[in-house]
Amino acid sequence: MHIPDGFIDAPTSAAFGVVAAAGVGYAVRRASAEAEDQVVPLAGLCAAFVFAGQMLNFPVALGTSGHLIGGTLAAVLVGPWLGAIAIAVVLLVQALFADGGLTALGLNITNMAVIGALGGYLLFRLALRLLPARLPSVPVAAGIAAFVTVPLAAAGFVAEFALGGTVDLPLGGVLGSMVGVHALIGVGEAVITAATVSLVIATRPDLVYGARHLVRQAPLEIRPSAVRAPSTAGQPADG
Amino acid sequence: MPDPIPADPPPPPAADTAVAPAAAGRQPARRANRLFLVAGLFVAFVLAAFVSGFASSSPDGLEKVAEDKGFLEQGRDHAFSDWPIADYAVSGIGNERLAGGLAGVIGVTITFAVGGALVFAVTRLRRRRHPART
Numbered sequence: 587m588h589i590p591d592g593f594i595d596a597p598t599s600a601a602f603g604v605v606a607a608a609g610v611g612y613a614v615r616r617a618s619a620e621a622e623d624q625v626v627p628l629a630g631l632c633a634a635f636v637f638a639g640q641m642l643n644f645p646v647a648l649g650t651s652g653h654l655i656g657g658t659l660a661a662v663l664v665g666p667w668l669g670a671i672a673i674a675v676v677l678l679v680q681a682l683f684a685d686g687g688l689t690a691l692g693l694n695i696t697n698m699a700v701i702g703a704l705g706g707y708l709l710f711r712l713a714l715r716l717l718p719a720r721l722p723s724v725p726v727a728a729g730i731a732a733f734v735t736v737p738l739a740a741a742g743f744v745a746e747f748a749l750g751g752t753v754d755l756p757l758g759g760v761l762g763s764m765v766g767v768h769a770l771i772g773v774g775e776a777v778i779t780a781a782t783v784s785l786v787i788a789t790r791p792d793l794v795y796g797a798r799h800l801v802r803q804a805p806l807e808i809r810p811s812a813v814r815a816p817s818t819a820g821q822p823a824d825g
Numbered sequence: 826m827p828d829p830i831p832a833d834p835p836p837p838p839a840a841d842t843a844v845a846p847a848a849a850g851r852q853p854a855r856r857a858n859r860l861f862l863v864a865g866l867f868v869a870f871v872l873a874a875f876v877s878g879f880a881s882s883s884p885d886g887l888e889k890v891a892e893d894k895g896f897l898e899q900g901r902d903h904a905f906s907d908w909p910i911a912d913y914a915v916s917g918i919g920n921e922r923l924a925g926g927l928a929g930v931i932g933v934t935i936t937f938a939v940g941g942a943l944v945f946a947v948t949r950l951r952r953r954r955h956p957a958r959t
Contacts, residue, residue, distance in 0.1 A: 587887055592901035618950040624858060626948060630941030631865045637936040638873035641913060641929055643881040650889040651881035668944060675940040679932060684903035684911035743887065753896040760894055767886040790861050 587655060587739060587768075588680070589694055589746075591687030598750025603692030609700040610674050617667035628793060629664045633672035635782075636660055637679060644774050652771030655739060657702020658710060658732035659779045662724070662796035663786060666707035673699035697742040706735040710796060724787060724797045729780030736772035740764040866937065873929030877913070878922040 594602075621629075636656035643651040656676070661669030674695050680686055686694045709731035717723035744761045786794055791801045884892060891897040909916045910928050918924035 587885060589887065590900040591903065592899045593891070593896065614947055614950070617944070618947045621944065621948045623948055624855075626941055626945045627858070627862050629944040630937045631862055631869070633940030634933045634937035635865060635869045635872075637932050638869040638877075638929065641873055641877040641880060641932070643883070643885060645881045645883060646886070649883050650886060651883040652886050653880075668947075671943060671947070672940055675943060676936055679936045679939060681903075682905065682908065682910060682935070683913050683928065683932060684906045684908060685913070687901070688904050740886065751896070752899045755894055755896065760890065763890045763893060764886070767890060771886050790857070793858075793861065 587653075587694075587698065587736075587743075587771075588677075588686035589690040589697075589743060591689045593687075593752060594690060594693055594746050595750040595752055596689065598746060599689045599693055601692075601749075602696050602746060606674075606692040606695035606700065609704065610671065610695065613667040613670040613674075613699075613704070617665070617671060620665070621668060625664060625668060629668045629672055632660050632664050632669070633675045636672060637676045639778065640676065640680070646770040646774065647767065650767060652736075652768070652774055654775055654778050655698050655702045655736060656779075657698055657704075657739075658706030658728055658735050658775075659782055661703040661707035662710055662728045662731075662779070662783055663794060665795040666704050669707065670699045670703040673703050693743070693746050696746075697739040701739045701742050702735050705738060706731050707796075709734050714796070719800065721787060721791060721797060721800050722784075724794065724800065725780040725784035728783045728796065729776040732779035733772040733776035736775045737765045737768045740768035866933075869933050869937075870930060873933045874926040877925055877929045 636654065636659065639654035639656055639659075641653070643653045646652045655673075657669065657673050659669075660672045663669070664672065677686060677691065677694050677698060681688055681691065710727050713727035713730040714723060717727055741761065741764070744757065744764050747755075747760060748757050783794065783796075787797060791797055794801075883889075888897065891900070903911070905911060910931060913928045913932070914921070914924040915927045915931070916924075918927065
């Protein structure tokens with residue numbers, strides 16, 4: 587999924603550099619307005635985990651492999667804004683490993699951080715709306731969204747290729763092949779995303795951004811010391 | 826980004842009632858967060874260092890399509906392809922799994938540091954803009 591230098595011409599790459607910068611800049615603005623101090627290490631952890639996950643190519647079809655994008659995963663765990671920033675950081679660090687072209691960084695950030703994380707979070711919220719409002723719905727919705735984002739990011743590449751591909755090819759064929767193989771990779775993305783989200787929900791549901799509205803009530807119960815407050819003196823003890 | 830406070834500070838003495846109750850209640854939560862962070866990083870390191878050795882080396886979806894459709898050769902060498910960690914292999918190490926695993930550990934460390942530093946800066950941005958909300 588990492589576009590190397592040379593697939594897309596310079597003007598198109600530069601234009602998507604602007605798209606990516608605008609997307610990440612907007613994410614920084616939104617994240618700075620809502621991020622709490624305790625999410626700092628979590629967002630770092632999320633980026634580190636996605637970096638590791640992206641190293642693990644799994645076979646999908648004859649002689650083809652795929653790996654996690656992690657956009658939906660990051661967005662569900664730390665929120666869409668920090669999630670998009672985390673994926674952008676992963677893509678930036680991967681450049682040190684000569685993975686994904688430098689001139690293609692804007693294209694890759696657009697496909698994986700903007701479509702992957704921001705688009706993934708939107709799809710996650712849509713899927714969640716169709717499912718019962720319970721905690722176990724969260725990993726299911728995350729998996730569905732993760733599945734869709736992979737062929738969607740592949741379609742993003744085809745759009746970029748249509749605008750500035752360095753070879754003239756019938757676009758229908760490229761679109762069919764890209765979406766087809768990435769739908770298979772999407773199954774892996776869905777499994778990894780759903781498994782990771784359900785693991786975090788099983789251990790620390792309060793840390794999952796996408797599950798916040800379902801666990802809000804819990805922390806209110808575990809404050810036995812609060813009973814001492816004078817304002818509750820007249821209330822009957824609950825045993 | 827690790828907490829500047831040394832790990833596991835001793836619990837405040839019981840008589841210290843001057844401590845705001847909210848701050849006192851946050852202590853165990855902070856320890857639980859640190860435990861989660863350490864466990865999560867451990868998993869990331871294991872995946873990058875060991876599991877990565879079993880990853881498929883087949884071309885990925887985009888490379889495969891580029892090969893089939895005949896635009897793979899349009900791709901140029903990466904500007905950093907001579908770097909000592911290029912292609913997720915530390916150069917100069919003969920053992921392929923070791924070279925890859927080490928590159929994975931380096932990558933996870935850098936990503937955690939850069940990601941943490943950037944998000945730290947983002948939260949400071951908020952503090953400067955809305956000083957009342959600290």
